[in-house]
Amino acid sequence: MADIAILGFGTVGGGVTEVIERAQGCVPGSSGCGGPRVKYILDIRDFPGSPWADRIVRDINVILEDPDVKVVCETMGGKEPAFSFTKAALERGKSVCTSNKELVDAFGPELTQVAKAHGCSYLFEASVGGGIPLLRTLRDSCRHEDITSVVGILNGTCNYILTKMDREGMDFADALRQAQENGFAERNPDADVKGPDTARKLAILASLISGRRVRYEQVPCQGITEVSVADLKAAKARGRAIKLLGICQRDPRTGDLSVMTAPCLVPADNPLYGVNDVFNGVLVHGGCVDDLMFYGRGAGRMPTASAVVADVLECLKNAGHTVENGLPEPDNTITPVPFTSGLPGGIELL
Amino acid sequence: MADIAILGFGTVGGGVTEVIERAQGCVPGSSGCGGPRVKYILDIRDFPGSPWADRIVRDINVILEDPDVKVVCETMGGKEPAFSFTKAALERGKSVCTSNKELVDAFGPELTQVAKAHGCSYLFEASVGGGIPLLRTLRDSCRHEDITSVVGILNGTCNYILTKMDREGMDFADALRQAQENGFAERNPDADVKGPDTARKLAILASLISGRRVRYEQVPCQGITEVSVADLKAAKARGRAIKLLGICQRDPRTGDLSVMTAPCLVPADNPLYGVNDVFNGVLVHGGCVDDLMFYGRGAGRMPTASAVVADVLECLKNAGHTVENGLPEPDNTITPVPFTSGLPGGIELL
Numbered sequence: 243m244a245d246i247a248i249l250g251f252g253t254v255g256g257g258v259t260e261v262i263e264r265a266q267g268c269v270p271g272s273s274g275c276g277g278p279r280v281k282y283i284l285d286i287r288d289f290p291g292s293p294w295a296d297r298i299v300r301d302i303n304v305i306l307e308d309p310d311v312k313v314v315c316e317t318m319g320g321k322e323p324a325f326s327f328t329k330a331a332l333e334r335g336k337s338v339c340t341s342n343k344e345l346v347d348a349f350g351p352e353l354t355q356v357a358k359a360h361g362c363s364y365l366f367e368a369s370v371g372g373g374i375p376l377l378r379t380l381r382d383s384c385r386h387e388d389i390t391s392v393v394g395i396l397n398g399t400c401n402y403i404l405t406k407m408d409r410e411g412m413d414f415a416d417a418l419r420q421a422q423e424n425g426f427a428e429r430n431p432d433a434d435v436k437g438p439d440t441a442r443k444l445a446i447l448a449s450l451i452s453g454r455r456v457r458y459e460q461v462p463c464q465g466i467t468e469v470s471v472a473d474l475k476a477a478k479a480r481g482r483a484i485k486l487l488g489i490c491q492r493d494p495r496t497g498d499l500s501v502m503t504a505p506c507l508v509p510a511d512n513p514l515y516g517v518n519d520v521f522n523g524v525l526v527h528g529g530c531v532d533d534l535m536f537y538g539r540g541a542g543r544m545p546t547a548s549a550v551v552a553d554v555l556e557c558l559k560n561a562g563h564t565v566e567n568g569l570p571e572p573d574n575t576i577t578p579v580p581f582t583s584g585l586p587g588g589i590e591l592l
Numbered sequence: 593m594a595d596i597a598i599l600g601f602g603t604v605g606g607g608v609t610e611v612i613e614r615a616q617g618c619v620p621g622s623s624g625c626g627g628p629r630v631k632y633i634l635d636i637r638d639f640p641g642s643p644w645a646d647r648i649v650r651d652i653n654v655i656l657e658d659p660d661v662k663v664v665c666e667t668m669g670g671k672e673p674a675f676s677f678t679k680a681a682l683e684r685g686k687s688v689c690t691s692n693k694e695l696v697d698a699f700g701p702e703l704t705q706v707a708k709a710h711g712c713s714y715l716f717e718a719s720v721g722g723g724i725p726l727l728r729t730l731r732d733s734c735r736h737e738d739i740t741s742v743v744g745i746l747n748g749t750c751n752y753i754l755t756k757m758d759r760e761g762m763d764f765a766d767a768l769r770q771a772q773e774n775g776f777a778e779r780n781p782d783a784d785v786k787g788p789d790t791a792r793k794l795a796i797l798a799s800l801i802s803g804r805r806v807r808y809e810q811v812p813c814q815g816i817t818e819v820s821v822a823d824l825k826a827a828k829a830r831g832r833a834i835k836l837l838g839i840c841q842r843d844p845r846t847g848d849l850s851v852m853t854a855p856c857l858v859p860a861d862n863p864l865y866g867v868n869d870v871f872n873g874v875l876v877h878g879g880c881v882d883d884l885m886f887y888g889r890g891a892g893r894m895p896t897a898s899a900v901v902a903d904v905l906e907c908l909k910n911a912g913h914t915v916e917n918g919l920p921e922p923d924n925t926i927t928p929v930p931f932t933s934g935l936p937g938g939i940e941l942l
Binding site for chain 1: 614
């Protein structure tokens with residue numbers, strides 16, 4: 243048993259407790275997963291009646307000062323106090339696993355340095371593609387691949403809305419309202435429908451495949467608010483689907499990198515064509531392996547929490563040393579260049 | 593630099609030399625991949641003019657007795673001498689990475705025990721799904737998931753033939769001939785079109801997700817030789833595609849396991865529906881993460897070699913200890929039960 247702490251008992255944080263509970267039995271045959279145990283949950287709220295009420299603490303120092311806590315799950319979101327808490331935990335040699343893409347985008351390289359300096363790890367599988375095992379796979383299975391492009395449907399809310407509009411001829415506003423009613427969109431949906439959520443995830447992916455730092459602010463970003471039912475019909479007549487894509491293309495000779503978030507036309511023979519509803523899909527092109535596509539739930543309590551827990555188990559397995567997370571040094575930056583030679587995978591701009 | 597040896601300089605073995613050469617530069621940002629160097633290639637043939645001619649050896653003992661060789665790639669195929677060579681290498685503490693599904697199916701658990709006893713690893717990512725990073729992902733990212741089903745398009749030859757028949761109205765014999773002309777089918781195509789190749793891969797997957805030993809001979813197996821253009825047309829009229837699937841279903845309460853290889857009807861909302869041509873796709877359902885799908889080239893020189901090299905890099909990174917490969921103990925067997933509650937993912941038997 244290894245003690246862990248969860249920062250933020252919201253949707254994902256609550257999911258982490260549940261995934262860990264279910265995992266106590268462990269899948270037979272996958273040994274080595276000595277079960278983690280949730281010792282503390284940091285939250286400012288009360289949770290009377292919750293079976294986890296006795297784990298709630300209000301003071302981060304309780305967690306920071308307990309040497310038994312080996313791994314901290316940061317599921318608070320936002321920059322502060324998530325950044326300060328993460329940094330403090332890493333400085334005490336506690337690994338941090340997060341679903342917080344905003345923090346990874348803004349300070350991931352810096353936090354990775356802190357982790358390295360203190361012999362622990364900073365992992366963020368859940369920050370991109372929700373439950374899809376994507377970042378670990380790029381890191382562990384594709385490290386020798388010269389990856390030349392990553393194209394992703396990275397926002398489940400937008401994909402749900404576009405699927406509704408396409409299948410039911412519903413206009414954007416109605417589809418958004420239905421997404422909100424079904425809990426697939428926030429009350430303020432801008433981060434999803436205007437593209438920044440996709441751009442953040444793409445910036446992380448671009449940094450990982452290039453080994454150079456790309457920030458969210460460097461990603462030209464257009465959302466789906468202007469997409470009409472007429473656009474979808476016209477696309478369909480040409481055998482195309484409209485998807486909000488994050489696209490990163492890398493020239494293997496020069497190292498030039500191009501990045502973009504925009505609604506695009508996806509041809510029927512592209513494996514992203516059939517990725518519908520709230521699902522995400524990420525198409526990766528490697529020099530040896532050719533096309534790979536990873537598909538799954540890009541959001542939601544249990545899938546996202548499952549990705550956090552996969553990171554927790556990796557930290558526990560590698561206790562005492564730093565798991566390489568693939569992020570570049572903080573000052574190893576790159577300025578993306580415009581797309582000049584067309585988009586990968588037969589994709590066109592809408 | 594770490595010395596490696598390749599057993600068998602055929603399609604995959606030759607690809608391994610090429611992938612390793614290309615990987616010397618390494619993807620920027622993915623550190624830790626100190627390049628492996630091919631010291632020996634075991635083959636009974638001569639390769640005059642090949643840039644690798646000076647590495648060719650005829651005697652396995654040259655490799656076994658060289659303490660510099662840390663990892664051996666077994667890309668010979670078949671049971672013997674692959675089994676004896678693998679066992680001898682493991683007994684000398686050399687890790688073995690293989691694409692040989694026949695050997696993994698027949699003796700994987702036994703060879704895994706030998707590896708454990710000698711502090712080295714036996715890995716076989718390339719044996720299922722070709723270049724798709726599947727086995728490592730199930731092991732490292734899904735170890736805490738209660739996986740209840742795996743459904744795979746696992747044979748690229750069959751998928752190519754079915755796609756041709758569907759799109760061009762070509763009958764089975766003609767499509768097979770074209771596959772053979774294009775190098776996608778062997779002269780003796782039985783292992784592909786009659787299903788055993790799929791059944792072997794499914795048996796490996798079933799063993800990994802259940803932690804119990806399932807052998808190829810236990811998988812009821814039907815191929816695609818009886819599928820007609822009329823079947824494909826009738827399926828399409830119902831919004832279905834016909835795919836040769838390997839299916840494994842696991843009851844999480846009882847642990848009961850059902851396995852099968854058969855041509856099936858796949859509904860349009862199943863992510864396997866759009867997996868065409870020589871591509872493979874594997875749909876995995878986990879208790880927390882829900883549906884995941886992995887897509888890529890299931891065969892071919894470079895994709896398969898890429899998977900072998902991913903294993904080589906993992907062995908080098910974990911030099912001196914055994915990488916858990918997820919296979920059960922040799923005598924931890926299970927007798928599969930028939931499917932009783934329908935197939936997963938809306939799939940029906942043809």
